[in-house]
Structures are given as C-alpha cells and as structure tokens.
Amino acid sequence: MSVVAANGLTKRYRDVTALDNVSFTLEENAIYGLLGRNGAGKTTLMQLITGQTSATSGSLELFGEHPYENERALMKVVFIKESQKYPTAYKVKHVLSLARHLFPNWDDDFAQSLVDDFNLPRGRDVRKLSRGMTSALGVTIGLAARAPLTFFDEPYLGLDAVARQLFYDRLLADYSEHPRTVVLSTHLIDEVADLIEHVLLLDRGKLVLDADTDELRGEVMDATGPVEAVDDFSTGREVLHREQLGGVVRVTLRGSFDNAERMRAKKLAIDLEPVSLQQAVVRLTMERKTDR
Ligand SMILES: Nc1ncnc2c1ncn2[C@@H]1O[C@H](COP(=O)(O)OP(=O)(O)OP(=O)(O)O)[C@@H](O)[C@H]1O
Numbered sequence: 001m002s003v004v005a006a007n008g009l010t011k012r013y014r015d016v017t018a019l020d021n022v023s024f025t026l027e028e029n030a031i032y033g034l035l036g037r038n039g040a041g042k043t044t045l046m047q048l049i050t051g052q053t054s055a056t057s058g059s060l061e062l063f064g065e066h067p068y069e070n071e072r073a074l075m076k077v078v079f080i081k082e083s084q085k086y087p088t089a090y091k092v093k094h095v096l097s098l099a100r101h102l103f104p105n106w107d108d109d110f111a112q113s114l115v116d117d118f119n120l121p122r123g124r125d126v127r128k129l130s131r132g133m134t135s136a137l138g139v140t141i142g143l144a145a146r147a148p149l150t151f152f153d154e155p156y157l158g159l160d161a162v163a164r165q166l167f168y169d170r171l172l173a174d175y176s177e178h179p180r181t182v183v184l185s186t187h188l189i190d191e192v193a194d195l196i197e198h199v200l201l202l203d204r205g206k207l208v209l210d211a212d213t214d215e216l217r218g219e220v221m222d223a224t225g226p227v228e229a230v231d232d233f234s235t236g237r238e239v240l241h242r243e244q245l246g247g248v249v250r251v252t253l254r255g256s257f258d259n260a261e262r263m264r265a266k267k268l269a270i271d272l273e274p275v276s277l278q279q280a281v282v283r284l285t286m287e288r289k290t291d292r
Contacts, residue, residue: 001064003028003149003181004049008058011044018044020205021058026149029179031171033196033213035189035281040202042185043081046151050079062149075104080142081153084134086126092137093122103145110174111144117166131158139167143174150182164188168195189278199277203285213277220280221257224250225270233270240283252283 004026011019019041026032034042047053048060051067051074060066065073086095092115100106115122118136120129129137135158142152156164172195175182186192199216201209209216220240223230227249237255244250252275257265265272275283 002026002061003063005061006049006058007060009045009048009055009060010057011041011048011053012056017205019048019055019202022202022205022207023058024200024207024210026181026183028148028181030197031175031182031184031195032198032200033189033192034183034185034200034202035187036202037285039204041205042202043153045202046079046153046183046185049149050074050077050151052079076148077151078103078142078145078147078149079151079153080138080155082135082138082155082157084138084155086137088127090126091123092120092126092129095126095137095141096122099141099145103147105146105148107144107146110146111140114140114143114170117170118163132160132163133158135159136163143167143170146174146178146180148180150180151185152183153185154187156186164191168192171195189281190276193277199281201281201284209281209284216280217274217277219256220252220254220275220283222250222252222273222275223265223270224248224273225265225268229268229270233265233268241286252279254284 002025007023009019009022010017034045036042048055049062049067051070054068062073063076067073096111100108118140120133120136120140135156138155142150142155156167159167184192184196196213199209199211199213200207223233225248227244227247230249230251234251234253237253239251240254241252242249257272262272
C-alpha cells in the first residue's frame with residue numbers, strides 16, 4: 001500500500017486553480033523533494049494530504065484512508081511549516097512535552113539532543129524565540145516525532161547555513177536508522193539534492209515532473225559546441241534551453257544519454273555536462289512557461 005495515493009486531485013479557490021488534476025503516489029521509506037516556484041501549489045498539496053482542507057475533485061488516500069477529519073490516519077503524520085504557531089505562554093519545554101503526547105513514535109532523547117545541537121533555550125517563552133530558533137524548534141519536533149509521514153514545508157527558512165546543515169545531517173542519520181516517508185518542500189534545491197531520492201515538481205498547479213533524482217540527473221544535460229553539431233545532436237531530444245554566442249551554442253537537453261551517444265557527442269566536438277538538480281528544475285519550469 002502506498003503512503004499517499006492521489007488521483008486527479010484538483011483544488012480550486014474561487015478563480016484560482018491551486019492544484020490541477022494531479023496524480024502521484026508517495027511510497028514507504030523514501031525522501032521526496034516537493035519543488036516548484038512560489039504559488040505552484042506545494043502548500044495546498046500538503047494541506048490536502050494532512051486533512052487541513054478538502055479537494056474540489058479527485059481522490060486522495062492517506063495510508064489507504066480518506067484523510068479529511070480522519071484522526072487515525074492523521075496520527076501517522078507530522079506537518080512542520082515555517083510559520084508554525086505555538087500556544088501562547090508556552091515555553092520551549094512545554095512545547096516539547098505537548099509533542100511527546102501528540103506523537104506516538106516520539107523519541108525524547110533524540111528531541112533533547114536536537115535541542116542541545118540547536119542551542120535552544122528550554123525555559124524561554126516560544127513567542128520570544130528568534131526566527132531561527134523558532135525554525136529549529138519546528139525541525140526538532142518534525143524529526144523527533146518520527147512520524148511515518150513527515151512534511152517539512154520550508155520550516156528551516158530562518159536557519160543559518162550551519163544550522164541547516166545540522167538539520168540535513170540529523171535527518172539523514174535518523175532516517176537511515178528509522179526509515180520513513182519524508183517530504184521536503186524547499187527552494188534551496190542544491191542544498192537538498194543529495195538528500196532527496198525522488199522529485200515532485202509542481203508548476204502552476206500541474207505536476208510536471210515525478211522522477212527519481214538519480215534518473216533525472218542522468219537525463220538532463222548541457223551540450224555545448226558548434227551550432228550545426230549541437231543542433232544535429234539535439235534531434236529527438238527535448239530542448240529545454242538554448243543560448244547562442246557566435247558559432248557556439250549551449251543547449252540544455254532532456255533525453256537518454258547512453259555511452260554510444262556520449263561517444264557521438266565527443267566525435268562531434270560537443271562538450272556534454274550534467275546540470276545540477278536546481279538547474280534542471282529551473283529549466284524544466286522555464287520551458288513550460290515558453291510552451292504556453
Ligand atoms: N486560501 C486560499 N484562498 C485563495 N487562494 C489560495 C488560498 N491558498 C492558496 N491559494 C492560491 O493557490 C495557489 C497555490 O498556493 P500555495 O500556497 O499552495 O503555493 P506554494 O507552492 O506553497 O507557494 P510558496 O512557494 O510561495 O509557498 C496560489 O496562487 C495561492 O495564491
């Protein structure tokens with residue numbers, strides 16, 4: 001059984017179609033990157049899966065059940081967002097004890113070690129935490145909850161680079177000991193590129209990419225060389241981007257590049273280079289734009 005199964009999922013708000021006929025599954029024990037530009041529909045999708053809103057049409061299953069107002073299914077989920085609000089007059093330690101009661105798989109030792117790692121002041125009122133400390137508290141809860149399905153909706157925006165790296169390291173180490181399904185929604189794509197195994201890319205409500213990260217890396221390449229040779233080599237491949245300077249052109253291509261093809265590129269004096277995940281995502285979303 002898939003952890004999440006969405007079929008033809010659509011969410012409309014008056015004149016905005018936030019999600020448009022989206023179908024995908026989230027499987028057990030994998031780290032997903034939920035990517036897309038501002039307003040692409042990422043938060044809406046996470047809100048639907050976590051039962052915070054209902055779909056206009058389409059079907060959605062969470063652990064085989066309908067998520068809306070379904071406590072049993074939702075017990076298995078933790079959703080951490082950037083602007084997380086906590087009860088007023090709560091101190092950090094109170095938030096942690098609340099979390100201990102909310103999440104069945106909560107690991108208190110792990111939570112305490114994260115509090116130390118992030119230098120969180122246990123006795124401080126949550127309203128008086130800095131932005132970064134608030135993010136660190138969210139990250140601590142999201143990790144220590146060890147929920148079978150964990151969502152991080154950019155909760156680490158306030159974290160500095162060192163703290164973000166700490167988060168990635170702790171996530172990876174804990175995930176390898178306690179595998180679960182993790183969804184990271186982020187704009188810092190290159191930072192998480194080595195972490196995410198699968199990419200879901202939304203573009204204006206549509207799911208434009210649902211691919212394993214490694215496969216994607218192998219199928220999006222920059223080819224640079226003499227115009228005629230590159231144009232010849234591009235035939236049969238999707239051209240995501242093209243830049244020409246005099247007689248030299250660089251194109252971003254999507255397709256398969258086996259050894260024979262790489263040899264052919266070499267013979268044609270074409271320099272073939274894989275693009276970063278961030279670059280691939282930028283090209284894929286920009287290409288859609290010029291499509292319309
Ligand atoms: N409650 C709402 N009422 C009306 N429109 C909404 C509502 N929530 C979201 N939208 C619209 O739906 C679209 C998708 O928004 P969503 O927050 O899901 O995007 P996102 O990918 O999470 O964006 P970001 O990266 O900026 O956080 C946007 O056009 C947004 O304005």
